[in-house]
Amino acid sequence: MPSPVMPTSKRSGGPQRPAAVSAAGLRKSYGDKTVLDGIDLHIPAGSVFALLGPNGAGKTTTVKILSTLVGADDGRARVAGHDIATSPQAVRAAIGVTGQFSAVDGLITGEENMLLMADLHHLSRREGRRVTAELLERFGLADAAGKPASTYSGGMKRRLDIAMTLVGGPRVIFLDEPTTGLDPRARHNMWAVVRELVTGGTTVLLTTQYLEEADELADRIAVLTDGRIAAEGTPEELKRLVPGGHVRLRFTDPAAYRSAAGALRGAARDDAALTLSIPGDGSQRELRSVLDRLDSAGVEADELTVRTPDLDDVFFALTGGTDQPFEETSR
Structure with a gap:
């Protein structure tokens, strides 16, 4: 863990x-x-x-x-x-x-639910109605205030x-x-x-x-x-905290793919799909480093995908x- x-x-x-x-x-x-x-x-x-x-x-x-x-x-x-x-x-x-x-409480209206809560908080009747109207409007419930909450x-x-x-x-x-x-x-x-x-x-x-x-x-x-x-x-x-992030590069030109693989030593290769995967956390610094090395080799990828772990991971x-x-x- x-x-x-x-x-x-x-x-x-x-x-x-x-x-x-x-x-x-x-x-x-x-x-x-x-x-x-x-x-x-x-x-x-x-x-x-x-x-x-x-x-x-x-x-x-x-x-x-x-x-x-x-x-x-x-x-x-x-x-x-x-x-x-x-x-x-x-x-x-x-x-x-x-x-x-x-x-x-579905048996009473939305407004009545609010006024009941105002009573429980010991608000005056005037203050309770003011707060109720304000909150019903704020939450987009003013038009339905007089309808039973069950609806x-x-x-x-x-x-x-x-x-x-x-x-x-x-x-x-x-x-x-x-x-x-x-x-x-x-x-x-x-x-x-x-x-x-x-x-x-x-x-x-x-x-x-x-x-x-x-x-x-x-x-x-x-x-x-x-x-x-x-x-x-x-x-x-x-x-x-979780490993598994990477930058994925896809190429359509085999020569460009080979040049990129030479410039990005350590990248995982898929020669059939012409793709390279470089482990990393997807940070801007890492991405810039990959792109700089491609520029130095005079190579441009046809597709670049950054995959970072999510909260599910x-x-x-x-x-x-x-x-x-x-x-x-x-x-």
Whole structure:
């Protein structure tokens, strides 16, 4: 297994920012099954942090502990500046949680769902109606506000679910597999919602089994397996953990192919297909080196393809690609 990438900085680089969520040594067991085996987290404010892992790896348990829904057996954590063990009420006042399954009541309208949430947050009637109208408009639900939520599409219900989460103005939002069951268009719409939240300064901890989703949204990713963090870093850092990247050159002229093979010694040759493969991480520096050597030999490839490992490769390399026998969502 590749060595873990230790937490460093946000994708854009620079010093580590203050944490909206931090954890050290979190442990949780159910009977003789250890679900979390001492995990550490540092999630900078105003960023998206994704937890990846097979079913049973500990993703949902992590969210439940950080949102004070269940207690940890050991370790400590702070969310929005508050200790989850000594100040759980302060934590709950600062967060929003959207679980794998919608909390929307289908028997009442979208607006009524929102107003009910405003009452739970002890907003005045006037303030509750103002916030409700603003969020329904923001999430593209104003036209459907008076319709029963049972008539909403899956994507609309998910948007309403997140809108309800935002009624209290949370600083940190936990999204536990928020796009499960959504079609590709609804999933992309949800991504836009998450990006908008982060642009507004909200911190998002996202659990997902969609690797493309983590790649699109996350500033940093942690891969959980067997209750431990196998690796953590930016998407680019994680991809560099896995070998297999290469530059592939294809030629139509056999003479040009032979000249290129002479200039690029060590490249894997396919004489029948007139292709050369040069191992590498797909970086700009490596690509420039290949092109410079071709220029020096006076050769031009007819086709150039850069292949780098993706998060699928990372996931399977770190987890073995199999689900764990324990499914923490059942707890």
